Amino acid sequence: MSYSKGLEGVVATETKISFIDGEKGVLELIGIPIGELASNSSFEESVFFLWNGRLPKKAELADFESAIRARYDMPAYISQLVMSMPKDAQPMHVLRTAVSAMGLIDPKPNATDLPSVRDKALTLLAVTPTILGAFHRYRKGLPIIAPDKTLPIAANVLYMISGTKPTPTMAKALDVCLVLHTDHGLNNSTFSARVVISTLSDIYSAITAAIGSLRGPLHGGANEGVMVMLNEIASPEAAEQYTLDKLAKKDKIMGFGHRVYKSYDPRATHLKVLAKQLAQDTGNMALYDKSTAIEKTMATAVAAKGIYPNVDFYSATTYHCIGLPLDLFTPMFVVGRIGGWSAHILEQLADNRLFRPDVDYKGPHDVRYTPIDKR
Numbered sequence: 001m002s003y004s005k006g007l008e009g010v011v012a013t014e015t016k017i018s019f020i021d022g023e024k025g026v027l028e029l030i031g032i033p034i035g036e037l038a039s040n041s042s043f044e045e046s047v048f049f050l051w052n053g054r055l056p057k058k059a060e061l062a063d064f065e066s067a068i069r070a071r072y073d074m075p076a077y078i079s080q081l082v083m084s085m086p087k088d089a090q091p092m093h094v095l096r097t098a099v100s101a102m103g104l105i106d107p108k109p110n111a112t113d114l115p116s117v118r119d120k121a122l123t124l125l126a127v128t129p130t131i132l133g134a135f136h137r138y139r140k141g142l143p144i145i146a147p148d149k150t151l152p153i154a155a156n157v158l159y160m161i162s163g164t165k166p167t168p169t170m171a172k173a174l175d176v177c178l179v180l181h182t183d184h185g186l187n188n189s190t191f192s193a194r195v196v197i198s199t200l201s202d203i204y205s206a207i208t209a210a211i212g213s214l215r216g217p218l219h220g221g222a223n224e225g226v227m228v229m230l231n232e233i234a235s236p237e238a239a240e241q242y243t244l245d246k247l248a249k250k251d252k253i254m255g256f257g258h259r260v261y262k263s264y265d266p267r268a269t270h271l272k273v274l275a276k277q278l279a280q281d282t283g284n285m286a287l288y289d290k291s292t293a294i295e296k297t298m299a300t301a302v303a304a305k306g307i308y309p310n311v312d313f314y315s316a317t318t319y320h321c322i323g324l325p326l327d328l329f330t331p332m333f334v335v336g337r338i339g340g341w342s343a344h345i346l347e348q349l350a351d352n353r354l355f356r357p358d359v360d361y362k363g364p365h366d367v368r369y370t371p372i373d374k375r
């Protein structure tokens with residue numbers, strides 16, 4: 001049996017959801033290049049696409065959007081739970097706990113037939129932004145804003161966080177970000193979701209595991225790490241030296257590098273354009289200029305290793321310009337990625353095989369048990 005640390009290069013399953021060519025910098029969702037989808041589609045339409053394997057007709061999309069909006073409200077138990085959480089809890093921990101708790105109030109939490117799982121996925125897709133908005137305002141001592149069922153997910157979540165209806169530009173920018181984050185092959189959190197559901201466990205357990213995985217700074221948590229780094233850099237002129245100092249200490253530069261991409265992440269290409277436009281519109285060009293200075297330094301220092309900006313690098317500036325607080329960056333990734341996790345859970349259940357890899361044992365053999373008073 002062959003062994004690959006971190007399962008690098010191992011094909012663990014088949015999928016029809018997303019395709020990545022890491023050498024050429026290609027990401028396609030069911031065949032459509034991600035840039036084309038982000039330029040033309042909406043988040044809701046992209047999720048329908050992933051869950052059904054085809055783009056919706058007009059009436060189907062309208063029905064799907066209505067079904068999501070009808071589920072925006074938090075169940076009373078979840079609302080009470082969220083309002084009883086420590087105000088200094090981190091929003092990723094809040095989301096993980098609240099999604100898990102959604103299983104407590106589902107009369108049939110363990111159902112794994114596809115229509116039931118799809119129905120539960122729809123509820124999680126709709127309610128997660130509401131949980132996020134409510135917790136944010138509760139911790140700040142602000143009145144909770146009820147979801148506006150006339151708004152799509154992106155505009156609505158911004159409204160529930162800030163209390164003000166976003167401008168069409170801001171709502172559109174977040175919608176594009178959500179599309180760009182919807183799915184991405186067998187990344188760590190998606191793999192986690194598939195591993196859990198492959199035991200025929202339940203969708204709440206699978207998505208809870210995925211949120212836990214995404215939080216890590218080597219995965220989705222990197223977008224917050226990027227912002228922390230940009231805040232540490234005094235000015236665009238200081239970015240080069242800052243980057244070189246970090247590299248000299250063998251520190252990772254957050255938002256760079258990828259297990260699969262050895263060229264420019266196509267999501268970063270799109271986000272870079274968006275970040276520049278939003279930074280210009282909101283007077284945040286210093287952030288964008290620091291980012292491009294880091295990118296330029298990295299291109300000279302480490303591009304030979306195949307290290308380029310990933311999705312998290314320019315999403316930090318984008319989210320900041322949209323007005324999101326720093327610790328809501330990774331939770332916003334959850335809002336988008338629930339679409340992809342759910343698609344993978346459905347795909348896994350449709351043709352399940354329990355994930356159970358082998359391990360290469362390196363410990364001793366034939367050891368005799370030493371009684372406790374003889375140790």
Ligand code: ACO
Binds near residue numbers: 217218251255307
């Ligand atoms: N900054 C500096 N050097 C880097 C970086 C980075 N961000 N990423 C990789 N390298 C270097 C490593 O030091 C290593 O160099 P060496 O061969 O001289 O020792 C080489 O590139 C290979 O790096 P690995 O960490 O082995 O690559 P791996 O495929 O395991 O890592 C990962 C991918 C975890 C994403 C890594 O690039 C990283 O830690 N990046 C920073 C965190 C980040 O941005 N994560 C978000 C990824 S996208 C997402 O999950 C949504």
